[in-house]
Amino acid sequence: MKQLVIRAFGDADQLALVEAKSPTLATNEVRVKMHYAGVNPVDAKTRAGLGWGAAAIKDDLPWSPGLELMGTVLESGAEVSIHQAGDRVFGLLSGGCYSEEVVAPANALVAVPSSVNDEVAAGLALAGTTAWQGLTVHGNLAAGERVLISAAAGGVGHLAVQLAKDLGATVVALASPNNHEFLKELGADEVVDYHDRDQVRAIAPVDLLLDLVGGESGCQLLSVVKPGGRVITVPTITADEVIAAAKAAGLEARGMLKDNDTQQLAMLIKAVAEQRLTVKISQVYPLAQGAAAHRQIETGHTRGKLLLQGATD
Template sequence: MKQLMIKRFGDASQLELVEQEAPCLATNEIRVQMHFAGVNPVDAKTRAGLGWGAEAIKDQLPWTPGLEVMGTVLELGAEVSIYQEGDRVFGLLAGGGYSEQLVVPANALLRVPSAVSDETAAGLSLAGITAWQALTEHGCLKAGERVLISAAAGGVGHLAVQIAKNLGATVVALASSYNHEFLRNLGADEVLDYREQEQVSQLESVDLFIDLVGGNSGKSLLTNVKEQGRVVTVPTNTADDVINAALAKGLSATGMLKHNDNQQLANLMQAVVEQKLRVEISHVYPLAEGELAHRQIETGHTRGKVLLQG
């Protein structure tokens, strides 16, 4: 089987398509034929040797990226009864998704409902869980509150807009003008161009700010948060700077790392089935073109999700 691996940290050219023997199957595992794997900013940062992801796998190189996958069950371990061969499954991984086949514990993945496309299932997991946990577990968003979401058209952002709206919040979305109509169609109440600083500065203050950009952008938007308001900053490499700046203004602030939760993921999938949540897929690349997929995600201007097709 083929899989994309990195043998050392570096730019996108470090992704190498290699032929590997299919792993053996334990009694509690399933073998999955990958149809689509999500490509996320954390994949590119880890490949580059940055952040918590790179720290976690630095002694495991060569390593195959890919934290979310959708595919079909090919084979069942002897103790597995919750699936049948041919079942469509999706979910979160600790890595390895950029592979034609993968072996995972049977309880790690969830079944894809018949009404949901392969591509939608592939793009939901990581961005959906991150958006949900940022808004609810860390942001404690309540109905009637105002929430500001930066990078609102991106993978996490466009799902956060919809989830926040479903929770009863007033949603203020920041994005380039190209994405304004897209975000209005997703339910955003107010949409502003992040480059129009005067317009942004006059924005009515918000109860919660979900910072999906970090750095100077994250710090500059703290002035739009109400006194004693709340800030959740998602990019880990600048989290300390944004948190310290927020605390200096008397705001409550935290960074976050998502944790895998299949019940939350099942709830998000149910929202997709009920057409309360839409996953936008902007680019699909063959597995062999992983380098191009990483270069696209690194532009920082991707609408929705990028996928690799197995």
């Protein structure tokens, strides 16, 4: 099988397509033909040698990235009863999804309803769980509150806008002007150009800031959070900086790492099947063009999600 691996930490050219043996199947695992793998900022940061992801795999190079899988079960281990050959599944793994075949614990994967297409299911898992957990588990967002979401047109952001609206919040979305109509269609109540500092400063105070950019941007947005309000900052590399600034301003603040929760995945895919949640797929790249996908995600200007496609035969 073909697999995309990080040969060494560095730029996107460190991704190489190699021929690899499909892993042995344990009794509690399933072998999945990868239809699509999600491409996420954490993949590019890990490849570049940054953050928790790189620290975790620094001694395991070459290593295949990809945390987000959608595909069809090829075979099941002897103890597996929840998934059988031919089932369409998706889920979150700890890596290795940039491969034509992936072996995964059966209980890490969730069935894809027949009404949800492969691409949409592939783009949901990581961004959806990050958005949901950021708003609810960590952010404690309640109906009637105001929430400000930065990078609102991105993978996590565009799902967070919809989920926050569904929770009964007033949603203030921060994005470039070319994404404003897109975000209004998703339900954003207010859309603000993040380039315009006067517009940003004029935002009415919010109860919760879901900071998906971090760093200087995250720190600047603290001024529009209500006294005693809450800040959830997602980028781990700058989390300490944003949290320190928030606490100095009298705000509650914390970083987060998403938990892999199949109950939440089932809830999210059900919302998609019921057309209560839309997943925007911006572009699909063949597995061999993983470097181009990484370069695009690193621009920081991707609407919705990017995917890698496995073999189509």
